[in-house]
Amino acid sequence: MYLTKDSIEPARFVSAKTAPHCGGVDVFFGVIRDYNEGKSVKELFYDCYEPMAEKEIAKVIERAKSETGVHEIRVLHRIGRLRVGEVAVAIMASGAHRQEAFAACRQVIDEIKQDVPIWKKEVYEDSTHDWVVCRHQH
Amino acid sequence: MQIKVLYFAQLRDLFGISETTLRMDDGISVGQALDEIIKGHEDAVDWASVRFAVNEEFSHKSLILRDQDTLVLLPPVSGG
Numbered sequence: 001m002y003l004t005k006d007s008i009e010p011a012r013f014v015s016a017k018t019a020p021h022c023g024g025v026d027v028f029f030g031v032i033r034d035y036n037e038g039k040s041v042k043e044l045f046y047d048c049y050e051p052m053a054e055k056e057i058a059k060v061i062e063r064a065k066s067e068t069g070v071h072e073i074r075v076l077h078r079i080g081r082l083r084v085g086e087v088a089v090a091i092m093a094s095g096a097h098r099q100e101a102f103a104a105c106r107q108v109i110d111e112i113k114q115d116v117p118i119w120k121k122e123v124y125e126d127s128t129h130d131w132v133v134c135r136h137q138h
Numbered sequence: 139m140q141i142k143v144l145y146f147a148q149l150r151d152l153f154g155i156s157e158t159t160l161r162m163d164d165g166i167s168v169g170q171a172l173d174e175i176i177k178g179h180e181d182a183v184d185w186a187s188v189r190f191a192v193n194e195e196f197s198h199k200s201l202i203l204r205d206q207d208t209l210v211l212l213p214p215v216s217g218g
């Protein structure tokens with residue numbers, strides 16, 4: 001299961017042991033920021049087509065493992081209502097060397113943002129809201 | 139035949155529902171079903187940016203729907 005409605009705790013996420021032949025471990029956390037495009041963000045809501053998102057994240061992981069050669073990739077994506085400062089997505093890639101771990105982590109977050117059916121609604125301090133359409137490679 | 143249609147994010151807001159069941163003619167494609175579904179909302183959304191899934195897999199407009207299929211309209215995603 002790659003989706004969770006519960007808080008993602010960074011220390012717990014990275015606590016699992018990696019394989020002894022993995023010398024490079026790269027971790028990425030996506031965290032809720034308090035502003036976007038000039039507006040003050042109060043909270044976010046992640047909508048999700050859960051059964052398809054689980055399948056698509058599994059495909060993203062398998063593709064990244066195959067293309068980079070890393071040994072293992074872990075992904076946890078939060079859905080539902082999140083506050084500023086909370087972790088929205090956590091990714092850990094472990095491989096023999098750092099280059100493939102960095103590459104796998106980046107590929108996974110880029111493809112999640114491109115292909116996994118999850119949608120982000122920002123709720124602003126003035127109580128207006130917008131569904132986010134990612135136009136940038138941030 | 140009957141198909142189930144699911145709406146998410148801004149499309150759920152637009153249609154005001156999460157899902158509906160529609161009766162359609164046998165042999166219609168995803169694109170033809172879309173034409174029916176968006177009647178009255180043609181200018182509300184950039185429909186060219188919307189992707190489709192049938193039974194939890196990405197699909198093209200040319201795919202022929204079958205009875206009891208689940209069609210999902212996927213606005214541009216923004217996870218992460």
